[in-house]
Each structure stands twice: as C-alpha cells, then as structure tokens.
Amino acid sequence: MAEINLKGISRRWGDFVGVDDLTLHIPDREFLVLLGPSGCGKSTTMRMIAGLEEVTEGEIWLGDKMVNRLEPKDRDISMVFQSYGLYPNMTVYENIRFPLRIRKVPKDQHHERVMKAAEMVELTGFLDRRPAALSGGQRQRVALARAIVREPNAFLMDEPLSNLDAKLRVSTRAQIANLHHTLKTTTIYVTHDQVEAMTLADRVVVMNKGVAQQVAPPMEIYDRPANTFVASFIGAPAMNLIEGEIAGGTFTSPVLRVEGLPHPVSGPVTLGFRAEDVEVVSEGGNLSAPVYSVEKLGDSTMFAIRAKEDMIALKAGKAADMEIGETVHARIPPGACHVFGPDGQRVEAPGL
Structure with a gap:
C-alpha cells in the first residue's frame, strides 16, 4: 500500500x-x-x-x-x-x-x-x-x-x-x-x-x-x-445557470427574480439552481415560461422550458403532465440557489 x-x-x-x-x-x-x-x-x-x-x-x-x-x-x-x-x-x-x-x-x-x-x-x-x-x-x-x-x-x-x-x-x-x-x-x-x-x-x-x-x-x-464549469459539468441534467444582477439579496434577470438570497455581493452574477430544486406551482412563482420538451423517466418527469435565450431544466413528479407549448409556473427557493461571480467562481454566503 x-x-x-x-x-x-x-x-x-x-x-x-x-x-x-x-x-x-x-x-x-x-x-x-x-x-x-x-x-x-x-x-x-x-x-x-x-x-x-x-x-x-x-x-x-x-x-x-x-x-x-x-x-x-x-x-x-x-x-x-x-x-x-x-x-x-x-x-x-x-x-x-x-x-x-x-x-x-x-x-x-x-x-x-x-x-x-x-x-x-x-x-x-x-x-x-x-x-x-x-x-x-x-x-x-x-x-x-x-x-x-x-x-x-x-x-x-x-x-x-x-x-x-x-x-x-x-x-x-x-x-x-x-x-x-x-x-x-x-x-x-x-x-x-x-x-x-x-x-x-x-x-x-x-x-x-x-x-x-x-x-x-x-x-x-x-x-x-x-465554479460555473464544475456546476455545468456535474449533474444530470447540468445545473441551470442564469446571468443577471444581484443587489440587497435580490437577483434579477429578464426571466427570473429571486428574493432573500443570503449573499452580500452586488453587481453582475450568475445564479445556479438544480432541476430537482425547482418547485412547479399552479400559479405565481418567480419563473414562467412555455414547455420546450417533456421527458417521462418513469420515476419522474423532466421538463425543458425556454425563457428568452435560456433553456432551463425542471424535474417534477412522475404524474406531472404538461404539453409542449403550455406555460409552466415555477418557484426557485432562495436556499437552493448558488451564486457565482463575474470570474465564474463561487460566492459563499456568510457563515458557510
């Protein structure tokens, strides 16, 4: 040895x-x-x-x-x-x-x-x-x-x-x-x-x-x-990565707004979240977009939605039943989000 x-x-x-x-x-x-x-x-x-x-x-x-x-x-x-x-x-x-x-x-x-x-x-x-x-x-x-x-x-x-x-x-x-x-x-x-x-x-x-x-x-x-390379390489599907701005713990982009992020940084960032952390809701939420594709996997259902230029993956229960073109409403919890700076490196929240 x-x-x-x-x-x-x-x-x-x-x-x-x-x-x-x-x-x-x-x-x-x-x-x-x-x-x-x-x-x-x-x-x-x-x-x-x-x-x-x-x-x-x-x-x-x-x-x-x-x-x-x-x-x-x-x-x-x-x-x-x-x-x-x-x-x-x-x-x-x-x-x-x-x-x-x-x-x-x-x-x-x-x-x-x-x-x-x-x-x-x-x-x-x-x-x-x-x-x-x-x-x-x-x-x-x-x-x-x-x-x-x-x-x-x-x-x-x-x-x-x-x-x-x-x-x-x-x-x-x-x-x-x-x-x-x-x-x-x-x-x-x-x-x-x-x-x-x-x-x-x-x-x-x-x-x-x-x-x-x-x-x-x-x-x-x-x-x-x-960093964003690891985030995009690990996971099936890969982590969703959305570019936007953060200020006062609120992330905003043309397709998404997430409040209550425990990150003190301000300025341009990339927000990451995994498909299994997205909550599909009947109305409201902080993300709405039409279904681009549906994959029935047996134990779960994978949706891809297109929000402007971003393709976003969501994972729902096996009973989820939506058609291509139908609008999905989803909520991304702030606690499930990852923040990466302009250099692509992870930004840690205080205390982590």
Whole structure:
C-alpha cells in the first residue's frame, strides 16, 4: 500500500499544455477519480503517474520514493485500460497468470494467486476459455484479475468501462467498488462519466484544460460546486445557470427574480439552481415560461422550458403532465440557489 503525492506536475508539448502545475495528495487506500471532458488532462495525469508519459515539471512520489525516472515496471502499479489488452492465444488462466511470470514470482505461488484473483471477479468457471469466447464484461473482469494478481501498491484505471453496454457498466462498476472495499488498495480512476465518479470516489478531481477545478468528496462537489464549469459539468441534467444582477439579496434577470438570497455581493452574477430544486406551482412563482420538451423517466418527469435565450431544466413528479407549448409556473427557493461571480467562481454566503 502507498500514498501518492503529485507535486506541481506539468506536461507540455511545445506551447500546448496538457497538465498545468497539478498538486495532489492521495492518501493510502483512497479511491480518487479524475473526472472531466475529453482533452482535460486526466489521462495524461494518470500516464505520468504510471511512467508512460514524461513529466515536464514537478515530482511524483509513491510512498517515500520519487519515481520520475523509474521505468513503469519498477513503480509497482497495476493498470487497467479501456482496451482490455488480453493475449488472444492464452487462456483466461494464463492471461491472469502472465504478470506473475514476467515479474518472476516463484511458481509455487502462481496457482493460489490466480485462483484468488479469479474468484474475486467471478471468473473461476471461465479459466480454460480464450478471450474470443468471452463477452466484453468478462474480458474486462480478466483485465481486473490480471491487475489484482500482482498485489500492487496502487491501481490505475483508465476509462475501464467505456467499451461496455449500459447494463454491464452498472454491474462492473459495482464490482469495482466491492473490490476496492475488499482490497483497500490506493486507486486512481479516470473517467468522463460523472455517475462513475459520484458512485465510486472517495474524492473527485474535476479537471478542465489541464487544471484541477475542484478536489472534494462527490457530494460536496454536487452541493457546492467551486465554479460555473464544475456546476455545468456535474449533474444530470447540468445545473441551470442564469446571468443577471444581484443587489440587497435580490437577483434579477429578464426571466427570473429571486428574493432573500443570503449573499452580500452586488453587481453582475450568475445564479445556479438544480432541476430537482425547482418547485412547479399552479400559479405565481418567480419563473414562467412555455414547455420546450417533456421527458417521462418513469420515476419522474423532466421538463425543458425556454425563457428568452435560456433553456432551463425542471424535474417534477412522475404524474406531472404538461404539453409542449403550455406555460409552466415555477418557484426557485432562495436556499437552493448558488451564486457565482463575474470570474465564474463561487460566492459563499456568510457563515458557510
């Protein structure tokens, strides 16, 4: 087991900055998720930790050892990739066993360790098969077992569920969570899928353009996004963001007025609120606009309404029944609102 420290690491290719001055402390046994859109620097960060990408500036520490110049094989880290990377001519048993052979682990330990890893990912009935005879989910479990069998200091997982269909993603995600609970090994997990981040992580690093925007537990990121980028990236649907002015605790815009905000700032701001915090009312409220689209989700109903140039998402009960073009009246409670300054950064209310 090992803690991991990234001290001001950067990766540049000429004038292009892939990762910019990233500092992170990842405690032993933590499950850390690097989350962000394509090109944000999350995979580059992982590849630098693994030794697959050169560090332009900064230091990477695994435990008490600075590993910038160590080869990947000497870092005692197991990686699981989006592509399974299995050997097609080997059985499942031999694919799982392969890291032990490469690392010259005594042969009398191989069978016990392979069987233990296979049992953890429920593959004991498939050990004689070759990868071509397996489903995508089973192949990913072979890749997981091959990482487990090494008993490394840390796991690095780079979008391991991207090639799986929706049902398999859910079951494999649960398996990864259970494995982490069992093995208690430091894990860094890269994804663009916020559901994976929210359900798996102890902490999430939200990245954009090579810079960490916020580092916090999942629910803190959801409840208190640090800036408008995080607010717009986390949540399904994303947080509604309306530009306007605030004065004396009252926000006004061409489409919305919210009174009683506990924020002392004045001037131009962006007001944020989530779809589930909007109250659909029969009349009155502080927002009225025609329905643009309706989505029946079974347990709830999602409405999109268009208010001038703003598209606003509302979440109502499953019995809510409105037609496109019909006017919706809604109330946004002041306590559910988030305020962001002209620089896009969160403005905290006093006492928070």
